[in-house]
Amino acid sequence: MAASRSFTFLGTGTSVGVPMIGCDCPVCRSDNPRNHRYRCAVLIRLPGGNLLIDTPPELRLQLLREKVRRIDAVLITHYHVDHLYGLDDLRPCAKILDGPLPLYCNAETEERIRRVFAYAFHPDADKLPPGSLPRMRFERIETEPFTALGQRIVPIPLDHAQYRVLGFRIDDVAYCTDVNHIPEESWSRLQGLRILVLDALRRKPHPGHFSVDQALEVIQRLRPERAFLTHMGHELDHDETNRSLPAGVELAYDGLTFEF
Template sequence: MAIGEAERLKRLVFLGTGTSQGVPIIGCSCQVCRSDDPRDQRLRTSVMMESDATRLVVDTGPDFRMQMLREGVTKLDGVVYTHEHKDHLAGMDDVRPFNYMQKATMPLHASARVEEALRRDFHYAFEEGRHGGVPNVEILPIEDHGTVQVGQLSLEAVPVTHGKLPIHGFVAGDLAYITDASALPESTMARLQGVKVLILNALRPKPHYSHFNLEEALEVAAQVGAKQTWFTHLSHLMGTHSSRD
């Protein structure tokens, strides 16, 4: 996806658009999970944002390694996290090759909740006297409506509700990226007014307690009124890609 030349964000890559289980799901024999259409094969949800000189990834799920290999990424300037669930966090250890190639610490931009999860799940990366075979990372705090600065890319963190969990979406220039939302606070809806590109989760046709379903996502998209809306975090229950062309 190309972004307008006036924006500091020049390019966004969908690294994955699937749910926590990915698509296809292990052991599922539905039409979507049996499809040989590559558009029906969805890795865990994540995006890569780029400017002329900066590249960042939003979330490092279980597929992070394969996503980096698939895109041929050899330089990464930082990671920004939406929340602490494993489908968004589990691949953090695979920042190590970037440590080696860049000979630098990897900045991880995270809320207090995400920081707690990182320090718990990857405790070996934060212990004193750690050896060289662990991630070399620095955690930088994210606050509601605060600025996240990664190289030349500047994002605003906007509060999002994921079931009962407070998480973050991000606005970069005229683009907004929101995943795993079940509700958006008034302050976030106000901030989204005027964006040209909206990326939003739409889990499935039926309601879900912690994610927008398709009807809810369409309603939010209509309220925001962006020129383009892209749906992500899609389950196999959304049907095949060809059925929605």
């Protein structure tokens, strides 16, 4: 019997966030906190430590809100700005860990991180006081299952417009953000799920994200016990959309937590 683990949505919004700057639509003006969506990330509390999936621009605010005092490892789904460019907010982590923060990503993402955060990999970086730069240790992953913080994790290759990105599965929970098509070889990795978290940007189709109806088709095929939709835009009102969804499917919201 596994020790208790929890999964927390740190953010559930699309790349511009909700509310969106300059927008007066009903969702952007809504008082409902569930219509306030930071960019997408997830915190998984494991017996072996705190595992973060993605480092969006609001990362600091998200970790403070959830009272997360340490991150022990990070998984990156892909290198888009809304999933990655809050990485510098993890500067205090290496000090707390007393060593570099393990960062699990593929070769393409590592190459992008080394360019965007070039200052962190400068030859003199080690001479600066601890905490002044993010200190990271790359752990290369591609499509094979791997272990992080003592937990086996299965990467799930996903298509996201012209990009190949990664979803992640831990036992019977899968997190699949930023996807508009599931490659044939990935369906077998999504069988027998208790909980599926899936991208659903809006009602209208989009070249890089599932619409609500497309996400529902995937859920129908996979039949998880429960499904949460994420990476929503301002077109989707939380309560109104939830009322339209079939039993067992709901929109996630920032701060939603479940045990598994």
